[in-house]
Structures are given as structure tokens and as C-alpha cells.
Amino acid sequence: MEVTERPKFKDPKLTAKGEPRASVELKNLHTLWFNTGTRCNLTCENCYIESSPENDRLVYLDVADVEPYLTEIKQTNLPTKEIGFTGGEPFLNPKMADILETTLSHGFEVLVLTNAMRFKPRLQKRLLEMKHAFPKKITMRISIDHYSQALHEEERGPGSWQPMIEGMQWLAENGFQIDVAGRTRWGDDEQELRKGYEQLFAQLGINLNAWDAHHLVLFPEMDETAPVPEITTECWDILGVNPDAMMCASSRMVVKHKGDRDTSVMACTLLAYDQQFNLGKTLADAAGSVPLNHPHCAKFCVLGGGSCSA
Template identity: 85%
Template sequence: MEVTERPKFKDPKLTAKGEKRATVELKNLHTLWFNTGTRCNLTCENCYIESSPDNDRLVYLEVSDVEPYLNEIKQSNLPTKEIGFTGGEPFLNPKMADILSTTLEHGFSVLVLTNAMRFKPRLQQRLIALNKAFPNKITMRISIDHHSQALHEEERGSGSWQPMIEGMQWLAESGFQIDVAGRTRWGENEDDLRQGYEKLFADLAIPLNAWDEQHLVLFPEMDESAPVPEITTECWGILGVNPDAMMCASSRMVVKHKGDQETSVMACTLLAYDQQFNLGKTLAEASQAVPLNHPHCAKFCVLGGGSCSA
């Protein structure tokens, strides 16, 4: 008698074939992410979080949304050293400089994911002052989807290349630590990609090593409709993958959903809207294990080896 499979990625405990779904334990909270809001100055072709000038599904965070988590880290003696900020475009949030200042004053290093296109003069002055006051504590990760203008603008839109280049050059000339995030969506060989970025960095006199995976991180593509396998408990051994290397073993993300009065802690940066990955209001509540019940868990993290942390 033929057994009919259930839909994939529906049951948090069992796969469509009835096998035990893999979960990931939070081993240590290395990086706490904050999504500062989903508004962005760009509407990219394949934005995993659908950021745009009109998307306010995640509203702008305030200092008062961020500081309780910084205090909880200290009070609970968590091992967190790095605070990450993503969006949308974080620097569209009018309180971003204040949020950075508060985070740095609490003693954390910060990693900001940015398209480097929104550094207006007043913001530049604030950022330079913070970088001077907290040396080697701020890293700006710039999104350069491809080392060629044509393919970068295919993803991010016409006219997005030059402002990004100017923003990156300003950051480098101003003494900020920077690294770059690229994409593998065009199916190129990784060595060829890194060679292309190496030439770009050299042409711009940007002191980055394209062969260093921290200086240049290349992200696999994400497509919820793509046919990807579910991850069972047996997959770790079959694939030779350590669950402790998954992003949700060492990070969480704080968001504020539109209409909510309080922030929520999500399992990871990729799953901002899916309520099955809403783990609670505090870091203590969010320390629970995460079932890998989404296509992104399989394609980006387990099979793609992706991670948003430095």
C-alpha cells in the first residue's frame, strides 16, 4: 500500500516522510541581531526580507527597544560580544546613530549590514565621532552583490552602483573597518568570483583581501519555492555537517512587527515574519531549540553553509 506524503515544512517535529526533523540547540549567543526596520531605499530583485521604501512590516526600532536586551546580556552573563544590525537599510532609521552609540557604550562590538548609499553629512559626522571614540569596534558590511556594475544593478536597480562605491570609499578613507557581502546567484565558480572582487578592491584602493572569508562573504541564494530537501536528524552524519555551526546555534534576531507593542526575538535573521520562529520576548525565552522547519534552513544554512555573522 502506497503511503501518501504530507506537505513539506509543515510539521515542526516530523518531515513529510514522517522522519524526525532536525533541531538546533543554542550553544552560545555569540551574535545578537537587531532588524532596525524593513524600509529600504532600494527594491532589490531577490531580497529575502522583501525590503523596499514601502515595506514597514518591521517598524523602526528605538533605543528603548534595544537597550533592555543589552542589559539582559550583561545581567545573565551571556557570552555575546557582537551586536549586528540589519534591515532594510539600517541608516534609514532616524535613530540609528543613537542606537549605535548606546550599543558601543555598553561595551559591544557592532556589525552593520548596509548598502552604503545613505551617509548624509550629519550622519557622517556622528559616525566618525563614534569610530574615534570606540576604535576597532565598528564594522560596516557593504552589500556588493557582484563585482561588475551590470550584475550588481541587475539585482539592486539602475543607478545603485556609483553611490555604493562612493559610500564604500568614504568609509575606507574615514578609517572604518569594512567588509563586503556578495552573492552567488549567477552560478559562477567561487574562485572566479573572488578574483573579480580582488580586482575591484585593487582598482578602488580598498584594503580588503577577497580571499579572506571574513572580508568577503559570499551568500547562497534563497528561494522559498525551490525544491530543497528537509533536514532530518540523520542528515548531520550523512552530510558531515555539525549542527553547532548553524546560525541559530549562536545567534538570534530582535524585531518589532508592525502593530505589536513589544519586540520579539526570532530564531535567525532570515525568518523575520514566520511566527513559528518567534521564540518570545526575552533572550531567556529565546534560548529554546529551533526546529529546521523552513526551506531557508535547508538551502541557506545546512546545504549552503551560509551565516550572517562575522
């Protein structure tokens, strides 16, 4: 009799072969992420969260959505030092400057993932005021998908290169801390990629070390339809990977799904829509372990070594 193989990534406890699925325990909430909304001024070719000018599946956050979590961190003595903001493009959110200022006033460092294309004069003024009031507390991580304009624009669309370059140069000229996020989707060797970015930074006069994994983060590609092995409890030893190094061992992400009255805490920045990774409404709710029941868990984090935090 023919045996039908069970589908992968369906059972949070068991793999398709019936083996115990690996999970990751939250060891230390180092970074709390907020997705400020999925709207973006670009529609990228391979956006993991499908951001676009029309996508509002995650609605804009306001200060009132963010501040309770900052208060919970302090009241429960969580070790969180860094607050991350992602999107969409965070600076499309009309309340983003207010959210940033509130977060900084609570004493946190902030990391903003941005395409650096939205720094209008009014926003520039607010950012400069915050930089002066909270020195060395703001880091902007700029998405430069490839060091060549042609491949960057292949991913992000025609005309997306020069405004990004101008935004990055404005940040650098005004003394902001900058990181860069690149992608490996074109199959370049890592050495070649870092050498290419090194040349780009030198041409632009940007003081970044392309060989420093904090200054230049290279993200593996994510494709939910690609064949990916499931991660079992035995894989940690087989692969020589420490579960404590996984993103969900040290971070969570707050979102507001369209139609919801309240925010939710998701296990991961990569899985904003999948309700099996919705851990509740508070950080206390979200303190449990996370089964690695999604292709992104395997491809991006375990096998790809990716992490959205430094």
C-alpha cells in the first residue's frame, strides 16, 4: 500500500517524519521590535512581508500602542536595552517621530530599519533634535540590497537608488550612527559582496567597515515555497547550532493587525501574519518557547544564520 507523506510544517510538535520538532526558549529579551505598519513607498520584488503602498495588513502604530510595552519592560525589570522599528517603511507612519522620541525618553536605544528615502525637511529637523537630546542612542539601518545600482533597483524598482544614497549621505554628514542591510539573493560569494560594499562606502565617503557584521548585515533569501528541511531537536548538535543564538531566543515583535482593537506580540519579525506565532497581548504572554514550525525558521535563522538584531 502506498504511504502518503505528511506535509511539512503543519504540526508544532512533530515534523512530517514524526520526529520531535525543535523549539526555542526566550532566554533574554534583548530587542523588542515594533512593526510600525506594512505600508511602504516601494513594492520590492521579494519583500518577505509584502510591503507596498497599498498593503495595510499591519496598520500604523501610535504612541499609545508602543508606550505600554516600554512601561512593562521597566515594571517587570526585563533586560531589554534596544527597541527596533521596522515596516513597511517606518517613516511613512505619520507618528513615527513621536514614537521615536517617546522611546528615547524612556531611556532605550533605538534601531530603525529604513530605505532612507523619506527624510523630508520637517522630519530631518525632528531627527536632528533627537540626536542632540539623545546622543549615540539612534542607529539607522539602511537597506541597500546590492552594492550595484542595477541589482539594487532590480529588487526595489527603478529610481530607488539615488534617493537612498542621498538619504544615507545626509545621515552620515549629520553624524548619525548607520548600519547597512544587504541581501544574498544573487548568489555572490560573501567575500565578493563585502568587497563590493567596501568600495561603495569608500566612493561615498561613508565611514563604515564592510567586513564588520554589525555594520553590514547580509540577509539570506526567504522563499516559503522552496524545499527546506524541518529542524528537529537533534539538529542542534548535528548542525553545531546553539538555539540561544536564534532570533526568537532574544526578541519579539509588536504588531497591530488590521481590524484588531489591540496590538499583538509575535514571535518573530519575519512572521507577522501567521497566527500560530501570535503569542498574546503582553510581553508576559509572549515569554514562552517557540516551535520552529515555518520554513523561515529553518532557512533564515537556523541554516542561514540570519538575525534582525545586531
